[in-house]
Amino acid sequence: MIQLPDAFSEKMKHLLGDEYDSFISSYEKERVQGLRRNPLKVSEEEFDRMCPFELKKIPWVREGYYYHAGDRPGKHPYHEAGLYYIQEPSAMAVVELLDPQPGERILDLCAAPGGKTTHIAGRMEGKGFLVSNEIHPARAKILSQNVERFGIGNGVVTNEDSGRLSARFPLFFDRIVVDAPCSGEGMFRKDEAARLQWSPEHVAICARRQEEILSNAAAMLKPGGTMVYSTCTFSPEENEQVIEAFLLANPEFSILDMGERQGLSNGRPEWSKTGRSDLSGTYRIWPHQSDGEGHYLAVLKKEGTCDGPLKRTDPSYCTDPSVRKEAEGFLKEFLVEPDQYLTRKEYILFGEQLYLIPPEMIDFKGMKIVRPGLHIGTIKKNRFEPSHALALFLKKEEVKQWADFPADGVEMVKYLKGETLSEEASPRSQLSKKGWVLMNTDGFSIGFAKLSGGIFKNHYPKGLRWM
Structure with missing residues (x-):
């Protein structure tokens, strides 16, 4: 039996009341497993036809499926080819509520290991600009690997503090995800480390950090833009109270009730709205009410309009043709239609590594960049070696x-x-x-x-x- 912290159990009794026993019983159930199809590579019809696993649709996300743990989809060639991403089912609701559109500028602020980023990229259809940020260097590398595996060509991976990032991207993004670091109460069923680390003091520390991150995110959102705040915890201190404090400090924001929009209204889980009318439109996903772990979500709308694209500082791209000579030779020889690469100017050389940068990217001098764009390959003396990222981006x-x-x-x-x-x-x-x-x-x-x-x-x- 899972041993829960005593203070946590008392807190949940107060929060849930008559539902507490059902909640505690959920910890004895086997947790559900989920994977999400990559629409950048495979259509729903083709995936359903070719998938070797027994799958069941997740009702609140069109690309999501439940699978049986014994199938081990992480050890299949399709996983290495980036046809799907293994992700906890409740976490898939975040991007469903964000509703990203092709051509937009989107930020995933706390992005590792990459579940939200890869989900967003699939909805963007390769159009627009995606920045995925992670403050911890080791986790940022894992994020970058998942961006590569999914075949994402319009994204940049950064390794920055949210405050430093907000200074570089003021009023820049159409949509932002803040999947904030939290006490992880919703993951207690699968994460022993989260249970051992938990304390009321840790919850308070997380809440203060969440308020700071959310404030920095707000500075990067365009007028008229949408932001989703989410956690995998139950504590009101990290959820409703963070949103309440944010709205008081940022009156230009309001809560947007997205729970009944098309795609979620039919067959969505029993998402619990808070009982407070001023926070109607924020949601909890409880493990005893739906097939998924604990999650909290709030959709925030920034008032106002933005007339046209905001100004940005153009980066200094690699314009020396001799640097790209070997790469251009490979592209001409290997690709059926190489002009889409040869006519682009947005190349940058990191040491021996050549990248093609999304045109929307600002000057990143002084920023911690893990992946500045699509990795084309390595330029060595008198030869060029294409990258694994390019292989996963290309189609036969x-x-x-x-x-x-x-x-x-x-x-x-x-x-x-x-x-x-x-x-x-x-x-x-x-x-x-x-x-x-x-x-x-x-x-x-x-x-x-x-x-x-x-x-x-x-x-x-x-x-x-x-x-």
Whole structure:
């Protein structure tokens, strides 16, 4: 039986009243598992047809599914190809309420490990500009890896404090997610560390930090913009009381009731509205009322309008053609239609690493940047090596050379382990000469190899290889 902190149990008795026993009983149930389809790579119809797992739709998000824990979707080639993201079902509600649109500027302020970021990117359809920020360097690297795996080309990953970020992006974003660091009470069923760390004092510390983060986020939102505040905790101090303090300090904001909008009205979970009329439109997801962990959500609207795009400082891009010479040679030779890359000017060189920056990105001099855009590859003396990120961004229809292997076959497992493969082992391929080949599994890109003498030399990243 899960041991809950005594002070937490007393607090929940006061908060839930007659529902307390049902709430406590939920801790004895097996927690549900969820994954979310990547619409940047696979349609709903195709995913439903090809998915090897037994899935059930999550009612409050159109890309979401429940799966059985025994299926282990994290150890399948489709996961490595970025066809889906494994995410706790309740957490998927955040972006559903944010309702991101293609072409917008969007910020995921506390973004690691990447669940909200990848969800937002899928809704943006590759159009617009996405900034994903994480203050902790190690977690920012994990976030960057998930951005890469999902094939996101219009995003930047930063590693900044919210205050420093707000100074660089004033009144910049159309929508912002603040999935604030919290005491993690909603994760007690699966996270022992959260249970051991919990105390009333820790809750108070989290609430003060949340107020600061939310205030900094508000400074980055355009007039007329939308912001979603969320936590995975039950404490009113970190939820309703944070929103109440924020609204008092920021009268230009109001709560937007999004719970009944199209897509959530039918089959959505029993989300509990707060009993206070002044905070109607903020929601709690309780583990004893729905198939998911604990979550709190509030949608905030900033009054006013914004006339046209706001001014920004143009960055200094890499304009020296000699720097891009090797990369341009590869792109011309490898891509079916290379002009969409060759006509862009927004390239930057980080050491030997060449990136294509989203056109909307401001001058990032002095900022901590983990991923400034789409990683094109490495420029070395007299040669260019394409990146794994580029492989996951491309589709086989866009390249001149590709090979395809079944996801359930032994050859794909060998590839993911870093082994060489024979050209003859690929049942489907388009090959005309030696050189770079986009490797695919069931039609979806998964990495690069280099063909020579009928052998695919493996270029799957060593840090990602299966054991």
